Amino acid sequence: MPSDIQNIVADSSDDASNQADDDWSSEDQVENDKVSISEEETAKTTGEHPQAPKKTPANRSGTPRHPPRNRPSLSLSKYRISKRKARKLRLESRKFRKRLEKMRKQMATELEAQVANLERQVGQQIRSELEAKVANLERQMEEMTIRLSDTEQTNKGPNRKRSSDEGDTHMQGMEDDPKKQRVK
Numbered sequence: 001m002p003s004d005i006q007n008i009v010a011d012s013s014d015d016a017s018n019q020a021d022d023d024w025s026s027e028d029q030v031e032n033d034k035v036s037i038s039e040e041e042t043a044k045t046t047g048e049h050p051q052a053p054k055k056t057p058a059n060r061s062g063t064p065r066h067p068p069r070n071r072p073s074l075s076l077s078k079y080r081i082s083k084r085k086a087r088k089l090r091l092e093s094r095k096f097r098k099r100l101e102k103m104r105k106q107m108a109t110e111l112e113a114q115v116a117n118l119e120r121q122v123g124q125q126i127r128s129e130l131e132a133k134v135a136n137l138e139r140q141m142e143e144m145t146i147r148l149s150d151t152e153q154t155n156k157g158p159n160r161k162r163s164s165d166e167g168d169t170h171m172q173g174m175e176d177d178p179k180k181q182r183v184k
Contacts, residue, residue: 081089
């Protein structure tokens, strides 16, 4: 049962919409007939064809002017600007872009110069630190060579020979032979 009711309601709504479409189309047809009759009458009186494009006066540059729009868009009407203002804004934006590009290049060259300066400073600092370390190592090497030469001279010198001559040979032998140490 409910499906039968839905079908009947759907059929009646389709009939109503079709009837409304028919009413609108008949009204449009009548209005179109009136327009075509009025165009034919104007064509007879003026001698122009109703479909011929209207001539628009040319501006200074030689291009035809566009006729004003009949219906302005309400949402964008407050944002509309004149051609002169648009041209001025384009020129200003072009100048701004050029100035921005110039500033960007200038900043890039300044940064490159700063980076090169910092690299030079760091290089000099590292070089000075390394030179100080090398000088310190050279000084230590000289001290070591002096100590080494001193120890060699003391080993080869007359003091060493005298001490070995005066030393107890018996004790040296005992140190070499562990059996002799035990006997004593």
